[in-house]
Amino acid sequence: MLNPLYITMQSRKAHLCLPEPERSEQKQPAFGRNMVGAGLPVLVSLLLALAASTGSAHIPHAGTAASNSSDHSALLSFKALIRDDPLQALGSWGNRSTPMCQWHGVACGRRGRRRGRVVALDLGDLNLLGAVSASVANLTFLRRLRLAGNRLNGAVPSALGHLRYLKRLNLSDNSLDGAIPPSLSRCRQLDSISLGYNRLKGKIPRELAALPNLGLLELGRNELQGEIPHELGSLHNLVVLDLGHNKLGGTIPAEISNLVNLEYVDISNNKLTGEIPPGIEYGLGNQVSIHGDVYSYGILLLEMFSGKRPTESRFGESFGLHKYVQMALPERAAEVIDRDLLAETEDGKESSSNSNSNMDLRIACITSVLRTGISCSQETPTDRIQIGGALKELLAIRDRFDKEMCAEGEPAN
Structure with missing residues (x-):
């Protein structure tokens, strides 16, 4: 979790x-x-769009379809x-x-x-x-x-x-x-x-x-x-x-x-009314700076799309998740992306060219997400992108992914 x-x-x-x-x-x-x-x-x-473009993209047999x-x-x-x-x-x-x-x-x-x-x-x-x-x-x-x-x-x-x-x-x-x-x-x-x-x-x-x-x-x-x-x-x-x-x-x-x-x-x-159920943690942004919020969001982006936790033993004070991802981009992006987000589709009728195109699209889009995460989690607060700018970038990435997948007849969502 x-x-x-x-x-x-x-x-x-x-x-x-x-x-x-x-x-x-x-x-x-x-x-x-x-x-x-x-x-x-x-x-x-965005995660749902990526997940739906993998194994869930195949639609089961539905009998005789009506004409368009x-x-x-x-x-x-x-x-x-x-x-x-x-x-x-x-x-x-x-x-x-x-x-x-x-x-x-x-x-x-x-x-x-x-x-x-x-x-x-x-x-x-x-x-x-x-x-x-x-x-x-x-x-x-x-x-x-x-x-x-x-x-x-x-x-x-x-x-x-x-x-x-x-x-x-x-x-x-x-x-x-x-x-x-x-x-x-x-x-x-x-x-x-x-x-x-x-x-x-x-x-x-x-x-x-x-x-x-x-x-x-x-x-x-x-x-x-x-x-x-x-x-x-x-x-x-x-x-x-x-x-x-x-x-x-x-x-x-x-x-x-x-x-x-x-x-x-x-x-x-x-x-x-009533009590908050036990086991539910909650946080409020009222007493946290906007720059701090953006940093947390950036780390969350890196965590969700790399599949790595900032607390893993490989990371320390001088080499954290931010630097791990930053050093890999763009040439070695596929090495740091969560493998589950790059899973092959299960549609056996899909040609190898379409499969390669789908994979390249996913890598390109996730790389853009990771870049946004890096921009959000810069060490110096004033160097961090504002949250509004980050959301605009994510929406643009999602829309690009949806558009390209729909062009292939496989809507990502």
């Missing part, structure tokens, strides 16, 4: 009675929060509910001279039953106004759905539960309301759910505990009520749990202590 475990709260007291904040109508900027914890969801999503005409119709139905497209991002959609797989934000598979079928829909940060059409559920082979950073309203369609291959769902930073559909629990391959910064109401569905691969659950900045389901304690692969800034009540479930892979928890600004 990687340390430290960050749990953001408003008080160091064991007894919690966290005040409910007034909801701000102004969206917070993506990089306006000077705290290490804000970057962990980005870090985890159903995908075509589903996308046009989605467009029909968009009332304003200021950037004309969907201008190519429906144009007979532009193949569906070349429409903006659409990625299709290139091999097997995925060939010509939509596997990723990425329409984030386009200022789209409208609703999420339930027709998206007809994109049978969809693995990634990202509609974050728009002006989408209405409910999260319960029909999304039919997407049996969906791995990443990101509808954050919109104006969605209504309840979180329990049907999402039927998307058994989901490893990331991001629904933060919306207006979602109701309870957190306890059914989400049935998702065995879930690594990130981000529901912060909504209007959720009720108690934190104790069933979430069975999500043993969970790394990030963000429930902050809601209207949740009751006590913190003791079962949360069972989440051995948990790295970041935010349950601040709720109406929680």
Whole structure:
């Protein structure tokens, strides 16, 4: 288990009675929060993308697939509910001279039953106004759905539960309301759910505990009520749990202590009472300098992507993890990268050229991550990159990785 475990709260007291904040109508900027914890969801999503590009990339046999005409119709139905497209991002959609797989934000598979079928829909940060059409559920082979950073309203369609291959769902930073559909629990391959910064109401569905691969659950900045389901304690692969800034009540479930892979928890600004369950350590950044936060984040980056701990016997005061990684880059990068992140894919139909290209892409992206870690963990505080700059670099690396993998018909997430 990687340390430290960050749990953001408003008080160091064991007894919690966290005040409910007034909801701000102004969206917070993506990089306006000077705290290490804000970057962990980005870090985890990058790790999930890398992990999904290895052994989990092969999709099981799904029987006879419908023609891509159903995908075509589903996308046009989605467009029909968009009332304003200021950037004309969907201008190519429906144009007979532009193949569906070349429409903006659409990625299709290139091999097997995925060939010509939509596997990723990425329409984030386009200022789209409208609703999420339930027709998206007809994109049978969809693995990634990202509609974050728009002006989408209405409910999260319960029909999304039919997407049996969906791995990443990101509808954050919109104006969605209504309840979180329990049907999402039927998307058994989901490893990331991001629904933060919306207006979602109701309870957190306890059914989400049935998702065995879930690594990130981000529901912060909504209007959720009720108690934190104790069933979430069975999500043993969970790394990030963000429930902050809601209207949740009751006590913190003791079962949360069972989440051995948990790295970041935010349950601040709720109406929680009672004792903090034993076994949960927590840290606050209130009394730590920003430079210190950046240093810790940099070491965490180096630790997670090298697979090495700063406390290992090979490292001492004069030769630490920072210098170990720095000396290896760039020529010997593959020697210091965690071997699990460079595992070969299990898709036997993949050509050797594609496999080599995939490996080169992973090494290049992880090398960029390690460089960011080095920039964060410089010895002199004033030489360290600011946390906002580090997050921007990580997002750029993740987006590059996703884009390249989608171009090969194998979406990384």
